[in-house]
Amino acid sequence: MKKLLVKFYSTRIQKACSELGVPRKVQSAAIVFLQRLYIWHSAIEHDPQHMMLACLYLACKAEECYFSAAELARLAGAPPALILRHELTLLSAIRYDLVVYHPYRALTGLWEDWQVWLAAQEQGADSAAPDEQTRQRVKDAALAGADVLLLSDAPLLFSPGQIALAALRSGALRRGLKLDGFLQHVCGQAGEGGEKAGSANALAAVLKVLGEIDALGAQAAAPVEQEQATRADKVLKTCRAALSKKGGKTSVEEGKDVEAEGSEETKAEKAKRKRTESAGQ
Structure with a gap:
């Protein structure tokens, strides 16, 4: 199941790199980072959907083709804070090995x-x-x-x-x-x-x-279909829910906290903008 999800999100990385127009060495680094991560860790512990974005962000930096977290977040429809939080998790998980020799x-x-x-x-x-x-x-x-x-x-x-x-x-x-x-x-x-x-x-x-x-x-x-990935993701969510009852947080749950914080920050920014507009009138 983990192998299936890694392959599925690796193809997502390739599609994102194509949309961004980055060199092939960036997609190579991002995919290898994702593979290295799941050599040592479980997909239950780290959600591949979140870690995919962190891998792409880190690969852009490592290969000197920088895109901001905000730009990648807009592409994926995720808060920038989520990418930044998981970047540190990723670095620790791959033991800070950022050297990738692409073919x-x-x-x-x-x-x-x-x-x-x-x-x-x-x-x-x-x-x-x-x-x-x-x-x-x-x-x-x-x-x-x-x-x-x-x-x-x-x-x-x-x-x-x-x-x-x-x-x-x-x-x-x-x-x-x-x-x-x-x-x-x-x-x-x-x-x-x-x-x-x-x-x-x-x-x-x-x-x-x-x-x-x-x-x-x-x-x-052989491609991994969306339905296969969705089924695998549901199984992982069930496993995470069972583990969460025993206490402690996985990086997935921390990611949800970050998403909530991001939405709260967005609401605060909107409220601040409305107050500024009202004061100007």
Whole structure:
């Protein structure tokens, strides 16, 4: 259930990042923050809907693409105080680990290496290499594939370079191209003697890793429906209600207190504005 909700709210983060027009590295950081949070904590303790906003806010700051809490709050229809309160909770929960190595830079580098390799192959081959438009489509498909892999456990299990290579291979396959020769090139398959044997072993290891990443990507590609998330959220609310009877507050209940405080502040601001207008008249 927790995994389902993390995936659902990770897709919400991607949609929010698309609306805000922020770089892909921001969505990568926000999603990894959310994943790190629920490695150590329960969804009963911290509501994913609230923590999603805190992750996005913190990611914007960590990746130097700042948006104020008020701007994000307007986007989500939540009080800014809720985001600020959960930011501190999030920082403590992820143990202040704000470093995230996203796969997009590695993907760009691999795609450019592929262009150089294609140019070298084209000089000594009878068949023509893919045209520029096809290559760009491969890159776009690879970026989309990397976005999907972010919704899986891949960022927690594999390096950015491995994820990027899997995404590039997947993007090429979607466009009817194979990267077998390029993978051999990456692994140094053109070596001689002992180097060639070592390269063959390296290629086999790389293919094994890419297969594991592809399997995670296939699972992540299946969307989480709103109804599934709603049912899971209802179960969590029932669990929280049962726990609250035993005493103590979860961060969810504290969030409700913040929402109430925010609404009271809004009422006070409206009343103050009316008094000011009356005095002016």
